[in-house]
Amino acid sequence: MDLFHTIIALLESTIRVSVPLIFAALAGLFTERAGVFDIGLEGKMLGAAFAAGAVAAVSGSVMAGLLAAIVISVLLGLVHGYASITQRGSQIVSGVAINFVVAGSTVILGEAWFRQGGRTPALAGDARFQTVTFPFADAVKDVPVLGPVYSSLLSGHFVLTYFAFAMVPISWWILYRTRFGLRLRAVGENPGAVDTAGISVIWLRYRAVICAGILCGFAGAYLSLAMNAGFVKGMTAGKGYIALAALIFAKWRPVNIMLACLLFGFLDALAIRLQGNPLPLIGQVPVQLMQALPYILTVVLLAGFIGKAIPPKAGGIPYVKER
Amino acid sequence: MSNPYAKLPAWAEYGLIPLVNLVVAFLVAGLVVLLVGENPLNAAYHMINGAFGRGEYIGFTLYYATTFIFTGLSVAVAFHAGLFNIGSEGQAYIGGIGVALACLWLDKTMPWFIVLPVAIIGSAGFGALWAFLPGWLQAKRGSHIVITTIMFNFIASSIMVYLLTKVMKPLGSMATQTRTFEAGGQLPKLDWLLSIFGLNVGNAPFNVSFLLALVAAFGVWVLIWRTRFGYEMRTMGHSPSAARYAGISETRITIIVMMISGGLAGMMALNPIMGEQFRMQLDFVQGAGFVGIAVALMGRSHPAGIIPAAILFGMLYQGGAEIAFEMPSISRDMIVIIQGLVILFAGALENMFRPAIGRAFAAIGSRATAAAQTRGA
Numbered sequence: 001m002d003l004f005h006t007i008i009a010l011l012e013s014t015i016r017v018s019v020p021l022i023f024a025a026l027a028g029l030f031t032e033r034a035g036v037f038d039i040g041l042e043g044k045m046l047g048a049a050f051a052a053g054a055v056a057a058v059s060g061s062v063m064a065g066l067l068a069a070i071v072i073s074v075l076l077g078l079v080h081g082y083a084s085i086t087q088r089g090s091q092i093v094s095g096v097a098i099n100f101v102v103a104g105s106t107v108i109l110g111e112a113w114f115r116q117g118g119r120t121p122a123l124a125g126d127a128r129f130q131t132v133t134f135p136f137a138d139a140v141k142d143v144p145v146l147g148p149v150y151s152s153l154l155s156g157h158f159v160l161t162y163f164a165f166a167m168v169p170i171s172w173w174i175l176y177r178t179r180f181g182l183r184l185r186a187v188g189e190n191p192g193a194v195d196t197a198g199i200s201v202i203w204l205r206y207r208a209v210i211c212a213g214i215l216c217g218f219a220g221a222y223l224s225l226a227m228n229a230g231f232v233k234g235m236t237a238g239k240g241y242i243a244l245a246a247l248i249f250a251k252w253r254p255v256n257i258m259l260a261c262l263l264f265g266f267l268d269a270l271a272i273r274l275q276g277n278p279l280p281l282i283g284q285v286p287v288q289l290m291q292a293l294p295y296i297l298t299v300v301l302l303a304g305f306i307g308k309a310i311p312p313k314a315g316g317i318p319y320v321k322e323r
Numbered sequence: 324m325s326n327p328y329a330k331l332p333a334w335a336e337y338g339l340i341p342l343v344n345l346v347v348a349f350l351v352a353g354l355v356v357l358l359v360g361e362n363p364l365n366a367a368y369h370m371i372n373g374a375f376g377r378g379e380y381i382g383f384t385l386y387y388a389t390t391f392i393f394t395g396l397s398v399a400v401a402f403h404a405g406l407f408n409i410g411s412e413g414q415a416y417i418g419g420i421g422v423a424l425a426c427l428w429l430d431k432t433m434p435w436f437i438v439l440p441v442a443i444i445g446s447a448g449f450g451a452l453w454a455f456l457p458g459w460l461q462a463k464r465g466s467h468i469v470i471t472t473i474m475f476n477f478i479a480s481s482i483m484v485y486l487l488t489k490v491m492k493p494l495g496s497m498a499t500q501t502r503t504f505e506a507g508g509q510l511p512k513l514d515w516l517l518s519i520f521g522l523n524v525g526n527a528p529f530n531v532s533f534l535l536a537l538v539a540a541f542g543v544w545v546l547i548w549r550t551r552f553g554y555e556m557r558t559m560g561h562s563p564s565a566a567r568y569a570g571i572s573e574t575r576i577t578i579i580v581m582m583i584s585g586g587l588a589g590m591m592a593l594n595p596i597m598g599e600q601f602r603m604q605l606d607f608v609q610g611a612g613f614v615g616i617a618v619a620l621m622g623r624s625h626p627a628g629i630i631p632a633a634i635l636f637g638m639l640y641q642g643g644a645e646i647a648f649e650m651p652s653i654s655r656d657m658i659v660i661i662q663g664l665v666i667l668f669a670g671a672l673e674n675m676f677r678p679a680i681g682r683a684f685a686a687i688g689s690r691a692t693a694a695a696q697t698r699g700a
Contacts, residue, residue, distance in 0.1 A: 039469070083671035092469050096616060100663025105355060107656040111357035164448035184445055241473055248470060286489070290479035295474040302466035311467070 008148050010269055012099040015157065016227065018265030020045065020236075024243035025257045026171050027212035032253060033175065034208030035188035035314040039095030040080050041216060042240025043102035048073040050106040053120035053231030056127045058223075065127070065225050070217030075309070076102065077205075077213030085205045099240075107233045116234030121225070129226040131159045135230070158226040160218060166309035167278035184208055191319045201319045203321045219243075231312035245285065245298035245304025252312065264294040269272070329689050331677075331684060337623055341669060345621065357661055359652050366646050366653060372640035373645020377392060378517055380645075386599070388630075388637030391527075392536040393591035394615025395633050396543050399624035403547055404580040405560035410457060410472025411588040412612025413479030417453040418589020420483075421445025422596045423491065423501050423603040426508030435597075438507045438601045442593055443535070450589015451582040458581025462574040468581075476612075487605050496506035500604040510597045530598035533591075538589060540626040546583070556580050565593025589613060610659075617662045620670040636662070 025039045029036040048069035056065030076098055083094035107118045115119055134155035141151045175181035183204055187194045191201045219239075224231040246264055250256030272292035331340075353363035360406050369377045394411045401408035410412075425442035457471040487499040496502075497603045510531045512526040529590045547553040559566040563573065614636055622633070623630030668675070 037469075039473075040623075079667075084668065086674055087672050089671035089673065090407075090659045093408075093616075093620065095665060096409065096613070097663045097667035100613070100659050100666060102663075104659030104661075105546055108355060108359060108652075108654065111654060112652045143656050198464060206420065238477060244470070245474065287445070288481040288485040292478045295477045299460070299466070299471055299474050299478075299682065302471060303460050303464040 004145075005148065006273075007101050010150050010266075012152055012272060013269040013272070014262060014266040015153070015161065016265075017268050018261045019158075019161050020219040020222050021243045021246055021261035021265060022164045022168065022258055023215050023222065024240055025246045026167055026254065027215035027219070028244055028247040029171060029175070029252060029254060029257060030184070030208045030211040031205075031217070032247065032315055033188045033312055034184045034205050034207055035191060035312055035317065035319070036081075036084060036209060037091040037095065037316045038080070038212060039092055039241055039244070040076065040098035040300050041095075041212075042236055042238070043099035044073045044076045044096070044213060044216035045220045045223070045240050046099075046106055046234070046236045047102040048078050048217045048229045049224040049235055050102075050110060050120070050220075053123070054110070056123055057121040060125075060127045062123075062127055062225055066217070069221040069225075070110070070214050073215030073217035073220060074181070074210055077209045078226065080264045081206050081209040083130070084318060085202055085209070088320065091304050091316055092220075103234065106231070110231065110233065120231040122226040123225065125228045127225075128229055129160060129222075131161070132190065133157055154193070158222070160222045163218070164222070167218075168254050168258045171172055174312050175254065180207070185312075188314050192313050195211055195319075201321075205319070219303035242294055245294055248311075249298050251310070267293050297316075326503070331681060335680065335684065336631060337625075337628065339622055340673070340677060341575075341623060341628070343680070344668040344673060345665065347433070347676075348661065349666040351664050352522070352564060352657070352661045355657070356653060361650050362655060366650060369646045369649045370638070372642075373648075375643035376474045377525070379525030379527045380638075380641060382524040382529035382556060383641040384518060384634065384637040385533055386527055386529045386594070386637070386642040388593045388634040389533040389536045389598075390541060390611045391425030391614050391618050392630060393587055393594070393619030393632035394611050394628040396539055396615075396626065397588035397591075398615045398619035399579060399622065399626075399629060400417045400547070400587065401544060401584040402619060402624045403553075403560050404556040404576055405563065406458075406577065406580060406584075407469050408454070408457075408463070408472055408581065408584050409469055409616070410454060410475050411584070411591075412608055412610065412613070412617045413476035414585040414588035415591040415608045415612050416448040416454045416476075416479045416483055418450035418585075419444040419592035419596055419603050419607060420486070421447070421449035421589060422592045425648075426504045427491075427501060427598060430504040430506070430508035433507045435507055435510055439510065439531070439593075442597060443590060446589040447586035448589070449544055450592075451586040454457030454581040454585020454588070455578065458578040461581075462577040480620075484605065487603070491603065500600075501554050501602045506602045508597060509601050510593070512694045528599035530594070532594040532598050535590070535593070537630070539590065540630055541585070552576075552579070588615070590639075614662055617665045617669070620673075 022044055028038050029042055051072035052065040052069035055068035056062055064228060080094050080098055083089045084091040110118045132155070134150070137151040137155040140147045175185060183194060183199055187204045194204065195201050223235055228235065242264055243261070246260040248253055250260040252277060267290055271287050274285060274287065274290065355367050356363040373380060375381055379530060396414060397411045397414070398408055422442045422445060425438055425445045429438045429441060453475065457468055457475055460466045460471050461468040489500050492499060493502045512524055513531060513533060514528050517524045517529070547557065555566065555571045558569065558571060559576050565575065591611060592607070596603050600607065618629055618632045618636055622632035639658050639661055643655045646657065647654050
């Protein structure tokens with residue numbers, strides 16, 4: 001029974017840490033499927049988390065915070081779009097630049113506006129997302145096996161958590177069942193053909209970048225308004241890169257993305273839980289190994305040792321209309 | 324891809340355009356300073372004074388510049404072969420192992436000029452090893468170098484945390500660092516070099532590795548523009564298909580270039596470990612690998628551009644500390660913003676002002692010819 005409760009607790013924290021990964025990886029899905037590499041997921045998420053924390057602290061409204069997160073993240077996405085789509089600069093260089101500008105400015109602005117060492121003021125009440133409790137969650141808690149699964153694992157998360165998981169089928173539907181999605185995928189594989197059909201490659205890619213901005217906005221807002229009570233400097237701590245790894249690990253497919261994010265989230269949760277506790281049979285596993293595992297797995301996958309990850313064909317190449 | 328822009332004179336291409344991009348980056352940074360309620364001109368004054376106002380400050384500026392010359396060269400070498408090595412950070416970090424091992428092994432028995440060559444080989448070797456895998460994976464397995472080097476940065480950081488908490492830390496010590504090196508593991512300062520100019524280096528850790536960085540810069544210039552291998556890698560960087568038709572082995576070039584790039588990044592570790600702290604600490608690279616990206620982009624991947632760009636960033640680091648002291652609301656994170664803006668304007672947006680500058684040159688050119696014609700008539 002004790003083991004069972006441990007597992008439930010582990011899975012619960014897996015879900016908690018996977019949410020920002022899912023949002024960010026889906027964001028990357030939209031841009032990369034449209035042929036725009038996005039190293040800037042980390043920066044967009046961090047900028048959104050800061051905007052959410054700052055605006056929610058000042059206005060006291062969680063929705064204002066969420067809106068600010070989305071606006072900032074979309075604006076950063078548009079900078080990336082302007083540099084890499086309109087000016088045809090290197091998509092990777094532009095993403096790296098955005099990450100640095102955001103990493104620096106969130107600390108400087110946070111310190112100048114709130115003077116709490118790069119934090120935003122702690123949020124409470126209406127300024128923060130509240131957890132949702134499903135009906136009868138308390139009543140069925142003591143039912144063996146199914147009780148804890150229902151009351152701890154399924155119930156008691158934030159609205160954004162459920163929304164993140166809902167975004168997986170929604171993204172699938174948009175990409176594979178709508179005209180916009182078909183064109184978006186086409187523009188990532190063969191932009192010339194899309195252009196020939198009389199559809200603007202530029203505008204399509206901009207729309208993809210905006211979609212990614214919105215999703216990264218949710219990821220950031222989740223970090224500072226739900227998972228934590230406010231913004232802490234550098235709080236994304238590489239999650240944007242893990243999301244990028246998950247995106248590749250999932251071979252640019254929505255449902256695989258959810259599974260990859262859950263796997264990486266599980267490793268993260270496990271690393272925290274195993275700190276100082278030896279594993280049965282294997283003995284003490286260095287925490288650092290657990291933390292590095294998502295990256296190692298991605299490298300192994302990219303090397304083609306577990307299946308083959310084939311990126312969208314036109315990814316990373318700015319589109320030049322024939323002159 | 325065809326070059327859609329008119330050809331500009333060399334001084335405009337290599338001088339004016341980077342300068343315009345840099346000025347715009349600093350103007351935007353100035354806006355951030357305004358946003359936090361400080362005067363950008365004051366900030367600029369404190370920065371320049373803090374970087375060059377005294378011999379000691381100049382020593383610190385050049386100390387930081389040494390680090391950035393190495394990482395800038397590392398990124399630039401890869402750029403020439405069309406490879407984007409974001410992994411200089413991790414390669415420098417792993418390179419530290421080579422320096423630390425050499426010093427821990429020899430520092431008590433040998434003088435510094437014996438330890439230094441061993442440390443150079445160690446740092447370059449470990450850095451090259453860490454870059455070999457991404458290079459090999461790109462060349463043989465087709466995995467994207469940008470993604471693998473990002474992943475390798477994180478893996479490197481995990482390895483170093485493990486090594487410094489479990490393996491290389493002296494027994495009974497709490498701090499995550501190696502023991503302090505004896506005299507053999509400490510590089511002499513270049514106080515004589517500054518005293519030629521009548522400056523006193525003071526406490527600044529400006530050391531011999533600066534000269535090594537200059538030698539490395541010259542070596543890179545020779546490699547890229549004066550050797551057959553350099554020609555091959557530039558060919559591959561310009562047009563992989565042309566390189567293939569010419570019978571140049573992409574696999575060989577990719578792997579060797581990545582190892583050179585990793586070796587240069589690894590040598591950066593000499594400067595902080597043997598030149599300043601005399602021990603290997605957690606996180607000693609402090610983002611220098613990423614600064615290398617900005618330095619290489621600003622220096623247009625040419626050693627003659629990288630050295631001034633590295634000194635500029637050295638000035639930002641040293642002067643930035645001075646700003647943080649004088650204006651508490653502007654911490655050293657300001658440098659990270661400037662670094663990002665330089666990468667944005669000198670890298671991703673490098674073509675933004677080119678059409679306008681090209682038009683201006685065309686207009687001046689046609690007016691000059693018109694004037695010459697009227698004079699001739």
